[in-house]
Amino acid sequence: MRVTAETKTATRQRILEVAQERFAAQGFEATTTRDIAGAARIAVGTLFNYFPTKEAIVESLVGEAYAAAAAKFAKAMDHPVHAAPRSLEEELFAHVAAILRKVNPYRKYLPAVLETALSPLATVADGDAAALRAAHLETVGSIVTRHGRQEALSTVALQMYWTLFTGVLAFWAKDASPRQEDTLALLDQSLAMFVGWLTGQGDTSQGDTSTNPSSGG
Numbered sequence: 001m002r003v004t005a006e007t008k009t010a011t012r013q014r015i016l017e018v019a020q021e022r023f024a025a026q027g028f029e030a031t032t033t034r035d036i037a038g039a040a041r042i043a044v045g046t047l048f049n050y051f052p053t054k055e056a057i058v059e060s061l062v063g064e065a066y067a068a069a070a071a072k073f074a075k076a077m078d079h080p081v082h083a084a085p086r087s088l089e090e091e092l093f094a095h096v097a098a099i100l101r102k103v104n105p106y107r108k109y110l111p112a113v114l115e116t117a118l119s120p121l122a123t124v125a126d127g128d129a130a131a132l133r134a135a136h137l138e139t140v141g142s143i144v145t146r147h148g149r150q151e152a153l154s155t156v157a158l159q160m161y162w163t164l165f166t167g168v169l170a171f172w173a174k175d176a177s178p179r180q181e182d183t184l185a186l187l188d189q190s191l192a193m194f195v196g197w198l199t200g201q202g203d204t205s206q207g208d209t210s211t212n213p214s215s216g217g
Helices: 005-026 033-040 044-050 054-078 088-109 128-146 155-174 178-209
Strands: none
Touching: 005 033, 005 044, 005 054, 005 088, 033 044, 033 054, 054 088, 054 128, 088 128, 088 155, 088 178, 128 155, 155 178
16 A cells, blocks of 8 residues: 555654653653554554654654744744844844743753754754754844844854753753743843853954054054
8 A cells, every 4th residue: 555645744743743742641761662653553663764763753843843933933023013122132032932932842851852963062964953953043143143243153153052052951951940930041141141252253353354553564
């Protein structure tokens, strides 16, 4: 029997839905691929055709929620409804906060992908994690450019941002404070550090292009 594209899509979605339910009920570590396959009414080998590991399932769950949050935020950027203009730091904070709200159902599973696909040290060439990182940094670039700091947005700057961001995610995954208030405080501090660094880089760049009165005889 030929498996159609529609059947593949439906099977993949069923795996994700079942996995989310199992992770929530049993925890990530206690849930096995056999548990997920059984609940999805497919063979374990079939599950591996879609997701080679449990981490890959979490990566897809997070990636889909992340993509939805990014699309919603991008639309909001194009049609702002807030009364007063926001600072660079405030807009970056709003971007990450929107992502955290959407990814919240998978918060406790984040360590599974933070140590692999989403790690700042990862060298992922393709897949959901690579697309996720690229989309996130593209939005950050758009925000920074709109605030006139694009000259400081180097590869080093983006790597610094991603390291801070994933550090916040790692903290958030274990945050037991009411409404994860400690995470929001850490996010605020991290973005203040990043924006301060960008500002310093911009000032240095401007200084480099100015004429030095002590040079040239």
